Amino acid sequence: MPTRSPRAALYKTHPELILNLGSCLAVLAIVAIVSYLLARERDSVEQSAIRSSSNIVQLIESDILRNVELYDQSLQGLIWAVGRKELPQVPDQLRQRLLFNEAFVDRRRGDVLWLDAQGNVVGDSTSMLPRKANFADTGVFQAHLNNANLGLLVGPPFKAKLGDLDWCISFSRRISGPQGEFLGLAAGALRLSYFNELFQRLDIGKDSSINLFNTQGQLLARQPSRPQDPMIGADYSKRANFQRILNERSGSFSARSALSDKQRMYTFARVADLPLIVLVAHASDEVFESWRRTAIVVSVATGVLCIGILWLTLLLGRELRRRHDAEQSLATLAATDSLTGLANRRRLDQVLRLEWARAQRNRRPLAILMVDIDHFKAFNQRHGHAGGDHALREVAKTIERAIRRPADLAARYGGEEFQVVLPETELAGALMLAERIRADVQALPLFGEDSLPITVSIGIGLYIPGTQQDLARLLGAADEALYRAKAAGRNRVAGPLD
Numbered sequence: 001m002p003t004r005s006p007r008a009a010l011y012k013t014h015p016e017l018i019l020n021l022g023s024c025l026a027v028l029a030i031v032a033i034v035s036y037l038l039a040r041e042r043d044s045v046e047q048s049a050i051r052s053s054s055n056i057v058q059l060i061e062s063d064i065l066r067n068v069e070l071y072d073q074s075l076q077g078l079i080w081a082v083g084r085k086e087l088p089q090v091p092d093q094l095r096q097r098l099l100f101n102e103a104f105v106d107r108r109r110g111d112v113l114w115l116d117a118q119g120n121v122v123g124d125s126t127s128m129l130p131r132k133a134n135f136a137d138t139g140v141f142q143a144h145l146n147n148a149n150l151g152l153l154v155g156p157p158f159k160a161k162l163g164d165l166d167w168c169i170s171f172s173r174r175i176s177g178p179q180g181e182f183l184g185l186a187a188g189a190l191r192l193s194y195f196n197e198l199f200q201r202l203d204i205g206k207d208s209s210i211n212l213f214n215t216q217g218q219l220l221a222r223q224p225s226r227p228q229d230p231m232i233g234a235d236y237s238k239r240a241n242f243q244r245i246l247n248e249r250s251g252s253f254s255a256r257s258a259l260s261d262k263q264r265m266y267t268f269a270r271v272a273d274l275p276l277i278v279l280v281a282h283a284s285d286e287v288f289e290s291w292r293r294t295a296i297v298v299s300v301a302t303g304v305l306c307i308g309i310l311w312l313t314l315l316l317g318r319e320l321r322r323r324h325d326a327e328q329s330l331a332t333l334a335a336t337d338s339l340t341g342l343a344n345r346r347r348l349d350q351v352l353r354l355e356w357a358r359a360q361r362n363r364r365p366l367a368i369l370m371v372d373i374d375h376f377k378a379f380n381q382r383h384g385h386a387g388g389d390h391a392l393r394e395v396a397k398t399i400e401r402a403i404r405r406p407a408d409l410a411a412r413y414g415g416e417e418f419q420v421v422l423p424e425t426e427l428a429g430a431l432m433l434a435e436r437i438r439a440d441v442q443a444l445p446l447f448g449e450d451s452l453p454i455t456v457s458i459g460i461g462l463y464i465p466g467t468q469q470d471l472a473r474l475l476g477a478a479d480e481a482l483y484r485a486k487a488a489g490r491n492r493v494a495g496p497l498d
Helices: 006-013 015-082 092-099 139-146 193-200 240-248 289-334 345-362 376-402 427-442 471-487
Strands: 110-116 121-124 167-176 182-191 209-214 219-223 250-256 263-270 276-283 366-373 409-414 417-423 456-463
Touching: 015 092, 015 110, 015 167, 015 182, 015 193, 015 209, 015 250, 015 263, 015 276, 015 289, 139 167, 139 182, 182 193, 193 219, 240 250, 240 263, 240 276, 345 366, 345 409, 345 417, 345 471, 366 376, 366 427, 366 471, 376 409, 376 417, 376 427, 417 427, 427 456, 456 471
Parallel strands: none
Antiparallel strands: 110 121, 110 182, 167 182, 209 219, 209 276, 250 263, 263 276, 366 417, 366 456, 409 417
16 A cells, blocks of 8 residues: 655645645745845846946046146246256246146136245246245245255145136145255145036036045145035044045945935045045935835735635635535445444445454554344334434444543444444453443433333454454454344343453
């Protein structure tokens, strides 16, 4: 006989449990897959934003370097021209062209000045007649005066003294004599509005910004610029995000803004060896806005799908439960005698074969009780079929109450005969149970006007392990014992013959 696998047995006994478990696993798998895909898409959006910001930073860095190189070339050209001995004899117009090469300096961006050792303007890129001003008290002038090895110095933001240059930053080099003595400065001013115009051409979102700082943490340029934003020259040096930018030189990270308390993505780079830092600050809400809409739609669709799966599972489980209950009811009806409520002959035959095989396999005894109602035909003639049916039901109830072990089975054998199967029961136990049944039946209330109680005769058949016996002989022995009980006067119990 083929054996079923534990999985198949579990499915047959608990189909609804297997269905629910499978549906839950399917829902968890769907949620896990969708979550993984959304997380991967979010990482892709973030990396795309970082690449875009890096490209912007590199573009701005290249433009700044180009302008700084132009200013530096102009300053070095000025220093070279100042050092020529024949410069005083050169006509004014040619002298102006030698001092300030217009190929290097765009007047719209700023100007270049020649300062003497006292800080006075002695050469001006804007006109042959220099404007009057003194810069001896500035930090840049003092730095070059006291240190001959500074090279190109990028100064902090300042308000221009000359013209309408507004906010500027300076580029300066020291002019030294043959013996290294201080002869003045070559200094250029670059409008910070130039960077604002450059930044305005780059659309990065209404809540994001492009910034230019110096390494002292001073803000040089910012776009877009709103009224509530810090002004040019604002100090960021003490803020944790700027400290991180200063330490790492270039890269990207996400952090909360100290100004708006919103999450932002920062991409930054130091401009070569210059004390300048370009920073692109993207608002995380803007970066992930499109992804968030997609995530909401996908999450809602996934939720509806999962709820639909679970709902259909519940409906299918309910139908399986109903079908199972119906099958159980049909199985019970098929195995039950409709009149007495005991097991019918079909169920009895199945249990007998099963218990007989088990008794032989486990080498345990098996007892069979054959119970017959005494004088039932006469009782049936006196009280009719309704009375006979009543008697059968009362006897059946009495037998069923007498057996107490789950493995014991009481069944209607046919007509007025009943059979009780007692697995693993010795003769003493079978005799005790049979006597209890006989006494309980005799104690039943009298039916109608009868003066005689209903009684039963019981025969016992016993299988003892190790004996040469089969099921047919066991049943025959029980039947023979029943006839002996009847022959001895009825209302008694007869055991097997030795």
